[in-house]
Amino acid sequence: MPTVTFITPDGVRHDVEVSTGSTVMEAARDYGLPGIDADCGGACACSTCHVYVDADWVEKLPVKEAMEADMLDFAYEPDEMRSRLTCQISLTDAMDGLTVYLPERQC
Structure with missing residues (x-):
C-alpha cells in the first residue's frame, strides 16, 4: 500500500496510505484533506484537484x-513541469513516497 505525502501551503505534511489503483485525488478526499476540492469528482473536467508534484517525481509519473x-x-498558477491533476494519477506500488504540494488555492 503506497503512501502519498501532501504538503499544504503552510508546510504541514500529511502522510496518507492509499490503496493501489486509487487516484491521488481519491486519497485526499477520503483522508478529508482540505485544499483538494475535486468539484468534478475525478472526471478531468475541472482543475480543482491541482497540485505541484515534487521535482523528484515528475519523470516517474505517467x-x-x-x-x-x-x-x-x-488551474491557479500552473507550473508547466510540476502541475498535475490528482484525479489523473492512479497509484501503483512503485509510487510509494510520492510527494505533492497543494497550491494556495484552487480556482
Whole structure:
C-alpha cells in the first residue's frame, strides 16, 4: 500500500496510505484533506484537484494526457513541469513516497 505525502501551503505534511489503483485525488478526499476540492469528482473536467508534484517525481509519473494539460490551463498558477491533476494519477506500488504540494488555492 503506497503512501502519498501532501504538503499544504503552510508546510504541514500529511502522510496518507492509499490503496493501489486509487487516484491521488481519491486519497485526499477520503483522508478529508482540505485544499483538494475535486468539484468534478475525478472526471478531468475541472482543475480543482491541482497540485505541484515534487521535482523528484515528475519523470516517474505517467505523462499528462492532452485533456489534463488543457484543464491545467484553468488551474491557479500552473507550473508547466510540476502541475498535475490528482484525479489523473492512479497509484501503483512503485509510487510509494510520492510527494505533492497543494497550491494556495484552487480556482
